Amino acid sequence: MGPTMKSLRFHGNRDIRLDDIAIPPVGENDVKLRLAYCGICGSDLHEWLGGPVLCPTAPHPLTGEQLPIAAGHEFSGIIEEVGQNVQKWKPGDRVCVQPILYDGTCVACKEGAVNCCQINGFIGYSCASTGGLADYIVVDEAKCFLLPENVSLELGALVEPLAVAWHAVKISPFKEGDWVLVLGGGPIGLVITQALKARSKCTVIVSEISPRRKEYAKQFGADYVLDPTQEDIVARCKELCGLVHVAFDCAGVAPALQQAILATRARGTIVNVAVWERPVSIQPNDLVFRERNYMGIATYVEGDFQEVLDCLEDGRIKPEAMISLKVKLQDVIEGGFERLIKEKDKLVKVLVEMNP
Numbered sequence: 209m210g211p212t213m214k215s216l217r218f219h220g221n222r223d224i225r226l227d228d229i230a231i232p233p234v235g236e237n238d239v240k241l242r243l244a245y246c247g248i249c250g251s252d253l254h255e256w257l258g259g260p261v262l263c264p265t266a267p268h269p270l271t272g273e274q275l276p277i278a279a280g281h282e283f284s285g286i287i288e289e290v291g292q293n294v295q296k297w298k299p300g301d302r303v304c305v306q307p308i309l310y311d312g313t314c315v316a317c318k319e320g321a322v323n324c325c326q327i328n329g330f331i332g333y334s335c336a337s338t339g340g341l342a343d344y345i346v347v348d349e350a351k352c353f354l355l356p357e358n359v360s361l362e363l364g365a366l367v368e369p370l371a372v373a374w375h376a377v378k379i380s381p382f383k384e385g386d387w388v389l390v391l392g393g394g395p396i397g398l399v400i401t402q403a404l405k406a407r408s409k410c411t412v413i414v415s416e417i418s419p420r421r422k423e424y425a426k427q428f429g430a431d432y433v434l435d436p437t438q439e440d441i442v443a444r445c446k447e448l449c450g451l452v453h454v455a456f457d458c459a460g461v462a463p464a465l466q467q468a469i470l471a472t473r474a475r476g477t478i479v480n481v482a483v484w485e486r487p488v489s490i491q492p493n494d495l496v497f498r499e500r501n502y503m504g505i506a507t508y509v510e511g512d513f514q515e516v517l518d519c520l521e522d523g524r525i526k527p528e529a530m531i532s533l534k535v536k537l538q539d540v541i542e543g544g545f546e547r548l549i550k551e552k553d554k555l556v557k558v559l560v561e562m563n564p
């Protein structure tokens with residue numbers, strides 16, 4: 209084995225390890241990054257505690273790889289080496305990386321919905337030695353986006369979750385002047401709130417239980433913050449604005465879905481951004497008799513990363529306060545994954561710091 213690096217990898221259910229693995233070779237269209245920061249995502253926690261769900265237990269159709277799988281998909285780094293065909297990048301460039309993998313040939317990809325590719329994969333869930341929670345990563349140069357000068361490497365690690373929110377708001381029917389309900393004030397609910405406010409004038413109601421997250425929601429621009437354990441969300445929305453035009457469900461629990469549907473006005477839209485652990489039942493008549501729409505959102509497409517970077521550069525989105533804690537790569541399991549489970553309500557985004 210040549211030079212090695214630390215890489216956090218999923219090995220199986222409740223089994224995540226900081227492994228020593230070989231640094232992959234740099235292909236002719238690849239760049240090698242010295243990783244700087246990587247966020248821990250809610251889906252990483254799900255994969256750790258409830259998986260393997262996203263990680264393949266048989267060879268992945270795109271990567272051919274299976275468990276153990278390198279973790280980390282919200283990351284930034286500095287280019288250290290470029291492949292022989294690479295002209296766009298040079299050592300020292302600061303970048304973030306768009307982690308979705310797709311074949312480019314299926315019916316979804318041909319229509320531009322590369323995020324819905326029939327055999328899609330994800331850096332962080334589909335590759336054995338390509339992950340953001342490591343010392344180095346080798347990726348296709350086309351996946352890199354240059355960080356503007358005034359955007360730090362820390363913020364670079366937030367571009368991926370921000371792109372999820374940006375895409376969700378962009379393809380929803382949300383328009384200027386709308387009343388919007390956001391269910392769940394976790395990281396995704398908070399970035400949705402910021403994306404809504406960055407895109408246009410609107411009134412945002414956030415529904416959240418945790419006192420700390422309620423504070424964050426206000427800080428990130430929510431006009432009203434409601435507590436579903438204290439108030440009737442549907443009745444309050446009716447009182448405030450009739451009913452909302454669009455509801456973003458970032459909670460992924462049955463009671464919130466029911467509230468999202470009933471709090472949305474006739475011909476309004478319920479947008480699901482949450483990832484669900486199990487099936488839930490709804491009464492489709494609640495959609496039928498009010499001509500309500502229900503739509504799903506998955507990650508982002510080409511263009512979303514650059515638009516988020518433009519927002520960070522010109523200050524339309526200011527997500528600094530989302531960073532609750534930074535931990536070193538060697539402490540990622542105890543100080544990152546375990547602490548996020550224990551202090552879920554207190555922490556928004558934990559960033560892992562590489563190459564200290």
Ligand SMILES: [Zn+2]
Pocket residue numbers: 310311312313314315316317318322324325326327
């Ligand atoms: Zn495809």
